[in-house]
Amino acid sequence: MTIAQPLATIPDVLRPWLAGVRTMSFAEPPEGTFVQLPDALTKVVLRVTAEGQRDVLAVGPRVRAAYHEGKPHISCVELRLAPGTSRSLLGVPAAELVGRVVPLDALPGGVARRFAREVRWLEPRTALPRIAEVLPGLLTHRTDxxxxxxxxxxxxxxxxxxxxxxxxxxxxxxxxxxxxxxxxxxxxxxxxxxxxxxxxxxxxxxxxxxxxxxxxxxxxxxxxxxxxxxxxxxxxxxxxVPPRSYFTDRLPATTPCQAIRIRRP
The missing domain is CATH 1.10.10.60 (Homeodomain-like)
Known part of the structure; x- marks a missing residue:
């Protein structure tokens, strides 16, 4: 069982808007099942696939765990948005994103699209300094x-x-x-x-x-x-599964990561 752990400290300048940052990069498939825990917070994910495809995605709250087969040659940085940040950055209330994965450039309002343009060509493992330069300027004075x-x-x-x-x-x-x-x-x-x-x-x-x-x-x-x-x-x-099964790796059947549909509004 593999659960990605936070690998980056949130820069002070991003703390008003981010609750967490984690980066993941797999040259080979991770060992065991890759677990995505339930998460009440919305995330913005910059992802580069094995084929070189680059996506900047809004990933809404996930109310149940997901279990996937690990994939090689994938790199991403995941920004967990602090409560109250979704509407300012993404242009929609967080409730509209529950259970959804949406490209940032498909969301209403210019802020999400500008942010997507700024970060799309960054390398996920080294993207955080540039994100720290860009994001505060987009969000200052946009929250109550x-x-x-x-x-x-x-x-x-x-x-x-x-x-x-x-x-x-x-x-x-x-x-x-x-x-x-x-x-x-x-x-x-x-x-x-x-x-x-x-x-x-x-x-x-x-x-x-x-x-x-x-x-x-x-x-x-x-x-x-x-x-x-x-x-x-x-x-x-x-x-x-109950806790004892989870901690002894008796997990539900896995689904491919590609099974997550990217939905446009």
Missing amino acids: PGRTALLRAGVDALSVRLDRTPAQVRDVARELSVSERQLRNLFTDGVGVSPKHYARIDRVRTVAARGGSVGWSELAAAAGYFDQSHMTADFRALMG
Whole structure:
């Protein structure tokens, strides 16, 4: 089982807009199954294929895991957009991209197309310095600071942290002085999924990252589950197998990466 790990530190100038960066380059197929975890955040991916094809793609939130056969001679850099960044860069609310892969130059508005032109011919492994030069100039003054700060406070409160369990949606809404409906609207526009669904994905990602390092019951409590059976059911629903099967490489059948359809609006 292969899960690509973040290989790049986010430059300070990009921190207002990016939640993470990872680069991947495979000269040979990665060993075992290549796992794409559920991810509540939208990504922009610069990808160069074995045939030399270059794509700049918006990859919307993925609500379930995907398992692929690794492919050789592929290089890419993946930018995980911070909550509230999608509309500013891509011209659409995050909810419109859930489960979709769309070329940036097919999205509405000029910002996405300009960014695609700037990065398309970069080499993914060395693209980050140029991205750090280009992206801030495209996005400065295009976000609503108050709305973005409110959304990110909600995301932080619902996320699993080592020093605390995540809060409940109703408590987050009360703490932020908004209704649960307003919080849901914030998340739908700026993240793409509801607060409850965001929290569910974040918990499962935590189990996938920390499983095996602590006992199951302890991990379930730390991730905010009612109990271990709740954790197992949630994990199975999003990952396709229960935790014990996942961590012993008893995984669902793989699908080719080419099975992901690039959809134009």
